[in-house]
Amino acid sequence: GQQLNQSPQSMFIQEGEDVSMNCTSSSIFNTWLWYKQEPGEGPVLLIALYKAGELTSNGRLTAQFGITRKDSFLNISASIPSDVGIYFCAGPGGSQGNLIFGKGTKLSVKP
């Protein structure tokens, strides 16, 4: 079945550093979604991408829809402590209503 692989699994960075993470799939996706989940909460949508090559920003976050349509990247610039959380990529699955999620990249930021 469809699977999304995220890397790295976890990151420990210093406040102010830039962060890069990615998500790959064995099959083509027409939509890529990036979510952030904070402890004890549900995931919150950060960015949605719809076109191969598309680059979209949301404040210090920038995400790209890979040209092959099998990958996507998320960058966070000048990280701050409140960026801590787990970042998930997701895309539409094979059936109605179904979103497929990666296992997430856990980000820790040292002040």
Place this chain on the structure above:
Amino acid sequence: NAGVMQNPRHLVRRRGQEARLRCSPMKGHSHVYWYRQLPEEGLKFMVYLQKENIIDESGMPKERFSAEFPKEGPSILRIQQVVRGDSAAYFCASSSLPRDRHYGYTFGSGTRLTVV
């Protein structure tokens, strides 16, 4: 304009008991989706319901799990005879249209089920 409301936030059940998780969708939304998140994992789709109908239950375990979304009231995810492996966070999302998955659903804060 309240978001997706889930209750309880935390639920502890002994092995063999029943767990009932409730989800009230956003106002005006008639499509509800349930997802399960095991520790250190991403969310996994369980079931998609419209009012009074199950549309897709391909992610639902075949036994002990059931879901409903009645004409009135919240959607309910019911787990009978819980086992330790059912311990997880259960999230609900809602939308006004199923194609909203392409725009990203709004999720509730989840119910954390612990089976002891």
